[in-house]
Amino acid sequence: MTAACHFSQLNIEFNQTALFPPLSGTLFCQKNALVGNNGKGKSVLMRMLAQILTPTSGHIHWNIPFIHVDQLTRLTGNTLIDALGISELYQAFARINAGNGTLVDFELVEDKWHYPATWQSLLDSANLPISMETPIAYLSGGERTRLALCRAFLHPNHFLLLDEPDNHLDTEGRQWLSEKLAQHTAGSLVITHNRTLLAHMQNILELTDKGLHEYGGNYALYDEQRKFELAAIEAESERLDKHIRHEKQQQQAILQKAAQRRKQGEKVRSSGSQSLLLLDMKKNRAEKRQSNVAERHQRVIGDLHDQLQQSQDKIIHTKPQKMYLKYQGDGRKVTVFAADLHLPYGYQAPLSFTAYSGEHWHIKGHNGSGKSTLLKVLAGHIQALSGEYRISGEFCYLDQHLNLLDKSLPVAEALHHYQPAFTVEQWRTQLGMLRIRGDKSLQPLHLLSGGEQLKTTLLALTHSPTPPAVLLLDEPDNHLDLDSKQLLENLLNEYQGTLFLVSHDNVFIEQCNITHELNLSSQ
Numbered sequence: 001m002t003a004a005c006h007f008s009q010l011n012i013e014f015n016q017t018a019l020f021p022p023l024s025g026t027l028f029c030q031k032n033a034l035v036g037n038n039g040k041g042k043s044v045l046m047r048m049l050a051q052i053l054t055p056t057s058g059h060i061h062w063n064i065p066f067i068h069v070d071q072l073t074r075l076t077g078n079t080l081i082d083a084l085g086i087s088e089l090y091q092a093f094a095r096i097n098a099g100n101g102t103l104v105d106f107e108l109v110e111d112k113w114h115y116p117a118t119w120q121s122l123l124d125s126a127n128l129p130i131s132m133e134t135p136i137a138y139l140s141g142g143e144r145t146r147l148a149l150c151r152a153f154l155h156p157n158h159f160l161l162l163d164e165p166d167n168h169l170d171t172e173g174r175q176w177l178s179e180k181l182a183q184h185t186a187g188s189l190v191i192t193h194n195r196t197l198l199a200h201m202q203n204i205l206e207l208t209d210k211g212l213h214e215y216g217g218n219y220a221l222y223d224e225q226r227k228f229e230l231a232a233i234e235a236e237s238e239r240l241d242k243h244i245r246h247e248k249q250q251q252q253a254i255l256q257k258a259a260q261r262r263k264q265g266e267k268v269r270s271s272g273s274q275s276l277l278l279l280d281m282k283k284n285r286a287e288k289r290q291s292n293v294a295e296r297h298q299r300v301i302g303d304l305h306d307q308l309q310q311s312q313d314k315i316i317h318t319k320p321q322k323m324y325l326k327y328q329g330d331g332r333k334v335t336v337f338a339a340d341l342h343l344p345y346g347y348q349a350p351l352s353f354t355a356y357s358g359e360h361w362h363i364k365g366h367n368g369s370g371k372s373t374l375l376k377v378l379a380g381h382i383q384a385l386s387g388e389y390r391i392s393g394e395f396c397y398l399d400q401h402l403n404l405l406d407k408s409l410p411v412a413e414a415l416h417h418y419q420p421a422f423t424v425e426q427w428r429t430q431l432g433m434l435r436i437r438g439d440k441s442l443q444p445l446h447l448l449s450g451g452e453q454l455k456t457t458l459l460a461l462t463h464s465p466t467p468p469a470v471l472l473l474d475e476p477d478n479h480l481d482l483d484s485k486q487l488l489e490n491l492l493n494e495y496q497g498t499l500f501l502v503s504h505d506n507v508f509i510e511q512c513n514i515t516h517e518l519n520l521s522s523q
Contacts, residue, residue, distance in 0.1 A: 002029040003063055004159040004187050005049065010058035012044060019044060021211040022058060029064075029159070029187035033198055035222075036207035038449030038481045042191050043071070043163055045207060049189070050161050064186060067152045068161040071191075075148055080123070081132045084151050089115060090132060122150050126176055141168040142367030146176070153180050160188035166197060167478050170366045171504050193482050195219050195507040322490055323458050327467035327497040329357040334392060335470050335498040336378065341387035343377060346370020347520040350387060357469065360492070360499040360513050365520030371502045372399075374520070375472045378500070393469030400475045402457045407446035411436065411456055414445045418460045430459055451484030458491060470498045477508045486511075 005027040011018050019041045027049075034042050047053040049060060050068035075083045081090045092105040093116055109115070123130070126146040129138075139147065145168050152160050160181075166174050178200055181188055189205075192198060198219035206213045206222075215222040336355040343351070347370035355361055363371045376382045378389060379397035398404060405414040415427040422430075431441045434455045440448065445456060454476065461467065471492075477485050489511035492499060503509050 002187075003027070004029050005060065005062050005064075005066070007049065007060045008058055010045070010048060010055050010060065012041075012048060012053065013056045018056075020207065020209070023207075023212045024058075025205070025212055025214065027159070027187070027189055028203070029185065030202040031181055031200065032187070032189045032203045032205060033201040034189055034191045034205050034207065035193065035198070035482060037483055038451035038479075040207045040209070042207050046161050046163055046189065046191060062159075064159055065155070065157065066159040066161055067155055069148050069152050069163065069165060071163040071165075071167060075136055075144055077136070079133050079135055080129065080147060083136055083147050084119065084132075084154065086115075086119065086154075118154070122153060125180075126150055127172065140368050142170055142173055145169055146173055149177060149180070153184065156184065157186050159186050160184060160190075162188060162190045162192075164191050164193075164479070166192055166194045168367070169504065171364070171506070172366060174504060193477075193480060193485060194505055195482070196505070198222070323455075323462050323487060325458075325462050325467055325471075325491055325495050325497075327469060327495065329469070329496055331357070333357045335359075336389075336391050336500065338378075338389040339387060341377070341389055342385040343370045343373050344382060344385050345373045347374070351518075353518060355498050355500070355516070357498055358496055359515050360495075361501065361516045361518055362509055362512075362514045363500060363502045363518050363520065369520040371520055372474050375399075375474050375500060375502060379472055391470055394466050395470035395472060396461060396468040397472040398457065398474065398476055400478050402450075402453050402476070404457050405445055405460060407453075408444055410442050411445050411448065412441045415456065415460055419463055419465075421465070422463065427459075430463070431456070434459065449481075450479035451481045454480055454484050454488060458488070462491075468497060470500070471495065472500045474502045475504070476501075477503055477505050 003026050006025075008024040009022040010024065011020065011022045013019070023045065034046065036042050044053060046068070047070070048055050050066065051060065052068065077083050077087070081087050089109065089112065092101070092108045095101045095105050096109065119132070120130075123132075126149070128143060128146060128150070136144065136147070145165065149162070149165055152158070152162070166177055169177060174194065174197065178197055181190070181197075182200065190197070190201070198204065201218050204215045204217065204219065204222045206215065215225055333356060334354055335357050336353075338354075339352050341351040342348075346368060347365070351374070363374060365371050373382070375397060377384045378391060379395070381397070396404070405418050407414065409417060412424045412427040412431060415431075416422065416424045428441045431437070436448070436452055436455065440452070445453060448456065473492075476488060480488065485505075485508055489508055492501070492512040495513075499512070501509070501512060501514070503512075
């Protein structure tokens with residue numbers, strides 16, 4: 001297999017602190033994925049590989065050309081032509097087709113007569129506007145993402161560096177991305193937390209505090225090995241715990257024997273049958289032996305405790321976390337009702353539905369079909385054109401940016417502001433249990449990773465004195481790492497209230513105990 005890139009002892013420092021241990025590895029011309037918890041430096045590593053960021057130390061060597069598609073700045077220019085980077089060729093073809101082609105134009109398009117058909121085929125496959133001169137400003141977020149990916153796929157001999165390319169893509173868009181990656185033989189490295197996409201990868205790399213660990217294979221193999229690692233750590237913790245108990249039992253037995261010997265010595269001393277000098281010598285020798293044995297046992301127990309603490313720390317950082325939203329309904333009641341509801345954007349037909357307590361609804365549809373608009377109408381953020389609707393009881397609406405708390409405040413203070421019944425210190429303790437420790441709880445909430453913001457938001461909801469009877473969630477799984485996704489899906493699976501969920505992640509949806517579906521793509 002051809003090696004596309006090799007990097008060795010790669011690192012970068014921020015404020016004189018290394019982001020991760022020195023990293024070394026080789027990227028082969030295959031489908032590679034890069035996973036890891038939010039905030040561990042995946043995007044920074046990719047930007048170093050793309051030679052956008054200069055590493056503090058280490059070397060990078062590319063054997064083939066590459067293209068980097070960042071998750072933040074993806075498009076340049078005003079039209080589809082500009083964004084695809086084909087302006088010069090497109091204009092040359094346009095002049096030739098109009099009969100105004102120059103010699104330079106003909107030289108430019110030589111051996112490239114198939115390009116227009118290739119461009120059109122690619123745009124069609126991505127379900128993008130037919131006209132190349134369509135302004136980028138007219139495109140939705142999902143369409144802009146697909147256009148940025150189209151530019152990358154126009155270079156079949158380039159290795160692709162894609163940072164969360166599936167965010168903002170609907171189900172069809174994610175399927176298209178998976179198919180195009182399979183056809184791209186030059187290889188790719190994709191940062192993604194989409195388990196459907198990870199299932200089609202050939203190699204998974206995980207970035208942690210310990211470094212870069214390679215799992216040869218797809219998500220199923222990665223998940224199996226992770227579970228095996230957790231089982232091995234738990235078994236080691238159990239073994240260490242038994243060893244500590246055994247050492248303490250031996251220590252206790254020695255202390256009991258010593259106590260018995262002291263009693264016997266006191267009897268002999270009081271009987272006067274032996275010399276006091278001899279008895280004192282025996283006593284000193286016995287006490288010295290006992291002290292040595294006790295020190296050895298204490299040293300062994302101390303070492304075992306240190307090993308056990310390290311093992312338990314590994315379990316804390318490896319084992320999936322769980323949270324529960326303790327809403328308990330009081331019978332089957334109507335919680336969300338809509339009749340002849342006309343949305344201001346997207347879906348044009350009137351919507352009528354009734355949701356009851358305990359039902360979990362999946363709102364599905366392609367980009368631009370009105371899913372987010374429906375949730376905003378139900379939450380009262382925008383007005384419907386006509387019709388009626390109502391929500392009974394407390395409800396919580398979370399958009400993709402998780403704007404429940406004041407993100408300008410330090411994390412613990414934002415929680416205290418939302419729920420003053422707990423002190424800032426009590427909130428910091430709760431945050432620590434979710435691995436948001438130390439200085440992180442003192443930082444403004446907006447500086448935390450997506451996964452950490454989700455955990456903080458869920459912490460606020462789970463400690464609310466009046467848990468919501470209705471949850472309206474608009475793609476809450478976007479930008480979340482695998483651990484945070486599993487934390488959220490476990491919470492939603494157990495949630496006994498009414499759920500309205502917008503998501504394009506099929507694996508995530510399957511884990512949320514969906515009972516009903518509202519499809520806005522079919523009219």
